[in-house]
Amino acid sequence: MKTELDLELEPIGEFPGRQRTAEERERANFSATLKDTLKLLKLELGVLRARDLVCGIDVRASDLRGDGLPSPSAVALSPAIVLMFESKYGFLKIGFDRFKRWEHNLRAIALHLQHLREAGVYGVGSNGEAYRGWSAVAPPPRPRKKKSPQSAPNPSPSATSKEREAAEFLAKHGGKTPNEILADAEAFGTAYRMASASLHPDRGGTHEDFVRLQRAVDLLKVRFP
Incomplete structure (x- = not known):
């Protein structure tokens, strides 16, 4: 049921x-x-x-x-x-x-x-x-990692269109620019914390935006292994 x-x-x-x-x-x-x-x-x-x-x-x-x-x-x-x-x-x-x-x-x-x-x-x-x-079956496959960019912010870091879209969404709610989020692990973490607090359903956000945030984070965090 x-x-x-x-x-x-x-x-x-x-x-x-x-x-x-x-x-x-x-x-x-x-x-x-x-x-x-x-x-x-x-x-x-x-x-x-x-x-x-x-x-x-x-x-x-x-x-x-x-x-x-x-x-x-x-x-x-x-x-x-x-x-x-x-x-x-x-x-x-x-x-x-x-x-x-x-x-x-x-x-x-x-x-x-x-x-x-x-x-x-x-x-x-x-x-x-x-x-x-x-896990009730074989261990799940590890996600394929992407090459990490330089740790210092890059004015134009290499990124796929999906990564840039995710960074733009995170930047909208996280107080950092998309380029900072794509290039710097600390900026990425700061933006995530701010966006998570802003978009959490218990604080006035929507379930859809919060799930979108987590999927954006899942996509971007492999840039910082």
């Missing part, structure tokens, strides 16, 4: 790894509505170009409503979550059951994806290394 996120909820299948016992699980030190969690998850999965989303929760099939969400009377047998989807890094399967409520475990996955995406702009795990522990 589908939610507004186009995320299919279904009874949990095989959990990757060992599940925690009830005594090992903790109370989450954060709170958020399921609606807010799905909003964040939609944002982060959009950046990963995720599709065919399936979320396994430990309920009976009869406990899921027509809109895909659990009915008010549904009782989870455990708080374990298994999130599966195709992504730009291949097929990923993420299982998590640290917290006592499944909603909090889903929130934790969304927050972790957010942290990985934010770290990736600096080149940490930029080729998908951070996601490979969740």
Whole structure:
């Protein structure tokens, strides 16, 4: 059954790894509505170009409503979550059951994806290394790198039309010129931080512009290996 996120909820299948016992699980030190969690998850999965989303929760099939969400009377047998989807890094399967409520475990996955995406702009795990522990198939191929330009700003750095278009979008919201963004890693990072703050949906931006920003960053960051 589908939610507004186009995320299919279904009874949990095989959990990757060992599940925690009830005594090992903790109370989450954060709170958020399921609606807010799905909003964040939609944002982060959009950046990963995720599709065919399936979320396994430990309920009976009869406990899921027509809109895909659990009915008010549904009782989870455990708080374990298994999130599966195709992504730009291949097929990923993420299982998590640290917290006592499944909603909090889903929130934790969304927050972790957010942290990985934010770290990736600096080149940490930029080729998908951070996601490979969740790969359910062969490791995804590494993106082809392009030759890095000189670190000093160049008035006319070599760039493809797609790179220049991405740099112009980033410059529009990031306080730097396209040439600075294309030629200098520090300028690129500064522009990303400013644009990310400006375009984030929680700060008045749109989901579409934020996803466009992340795709622009994915395209440009290979210039600075």
